[in-house]
Amino acid sequence: MDTSTIIAIAVVAFVVLGGVVLLAAARRNETTKAIGALSRETKGRDAGATTISAREEGKATASGKELELAAKVEQRESSKELVTAGSAAPTAWVPPDPDTLGATRRQFLNRSITGFFVIGLSGFGAACIAFLWPKGGEGFGSAIRVGNVDEIITEIRGNNGFLYKPEGRMWITEYPSSALDKARNVYSPLELAGMEAGVIALYQKCVHLGCRVPECATSQWFECQCHGSQYNQVGEKKGGPAPRGLDRFAMEVSGGVLTVDTGTVILGPPIGTNTTGQEAEGPHCGGESSH
Numbered sequence: 001m002d003t004s005t006i007i008a009i010a011v012v013a014f015v016v017l018g019g020v021v022l023l024a025a026a027r028r029n030e031t032t033k034a035i036g037a038l039s040r041e042t043k044g045r046d047a048g049a050t051t052i053s054a055r056e057e058g059k060a061t062a063s064g065k066e067l068e069l070a071a072k073v074e075q076r077e078s079s080k081e082l083v084t085a086g087s088a089a090p091t092a093w094v095p096p097d098p099d100t101l102g103a104t105r106r107q108f109l110n111r112s113i114t115g116f117f118v119i120g121l122s123g124f125g126a127a128c129i130a131f132l133w134p135k136g137g138e139g140f141g142s143a144i145r146v147g148n149v150d151e152i153i154t155e156i157r158g159n160n161g162f163l164y165k166p167e168g169r170m171w172i173t174e175y176p177s178s179a180l181d182k183a184r185n186v187y188s189p190l191e192l193a194g195m196e197a198g199v200i201a202l203y204q205k206c207v208h209l210g211c212r213v214p215e216c217a218t219s220q221w222f223e224c225q226c227h228g229s230q231y232n233q234v235g236e237k238k239g240g241p242a243p244r245g246l247d248r249f250a251m252e253v254s255g256g257v258l259t260v261d262t263g264t265v266i267l268g269p270p271i272g273t274n275t276t277g278q279e280a281e282g283p284h285c286g287g288e289s290s291h
């Protein structure tokens with residue numbers, strides 16, 4: 001856009017603006033003047049007002065003394081009325097009883113809304129506190145006393161190699177003592193505490209997208225039905241899209257009794273970890289392994 005166009009636009013804008021200002025001023029002036037003609041009725045009323053003014057003017061022509069006298073007479077009359085009214089014995093004022101008075105509809109509504117608001121907030125606060133309150137000694141998230149290790153192993157064997165503990169959302173399987181030397185190079189002391197006693201506690205959640213991983217009785221592996229991840233019996237990754245082995249829990253064995261701390265989740269071993277060398281012992285439950 002060249003300079004002359006800009007100047008032209010500016011001039012037009014000034015002219016338009018000036019026009020608007022002038023129009024506005026003209027309208028303001030118009031509103032201060034009477035507009036149109038008066039009706040006959042209005043004119044009649046105005047004539048009546050003139051009569052009243054004339055009467056008032058007549059009053060104003062009375063002398064000062066007359067006016068003073070009239071004021072005194074008026075005052076005396078009104079004081080007489082006051083005396084008459086005051087002759088009755090005054091009754092003591094009693095403040096109204098709030099219970100008798102009751103609440104207005106508006107007060108009732110306001111109080112109800114406030115009440116509901118307070119109750120709702122209290123409920124929400126209580127729910128938050130309950131959610132954040134540390135869990136007691138039982139259930140998932142706490143240390144669970146599973147039982148005597150020998151009895152657990154017997155139970156695992158009687159259950160075709162797998163023992164599920166729903167209260168801890170965990171699988172417990174046997175860990176072969178022959179694999180311990182390799183295991184010591186891979187696993188932490190918190191895991192080894194149970195493995196050295198002969199068991200391992202695995203979190204049931206698939207490390208791919210979180211499905212619950214079931215055991216496969218034929219292959220003797222864990223095989224996720226969601227996307228086909230596979231793990232051997234001690235939770236080391238064997239196939240599928242899982243990024244590592246199954247996560248597991250810290251364990252402690254004291255006096256032959258296994259306690260699993262489900263509040264301490266340990267990430268599963270990296271892909272390629274194979275301490276037991278267990279191959280599939282039969283057909284897969286969810287198709288062939290995809291290594």
Ligand code: FES
Nearest residue numbers: 206208209224227
């Ligand atoms: S959630 Fe298990 S393989 Fe995807």
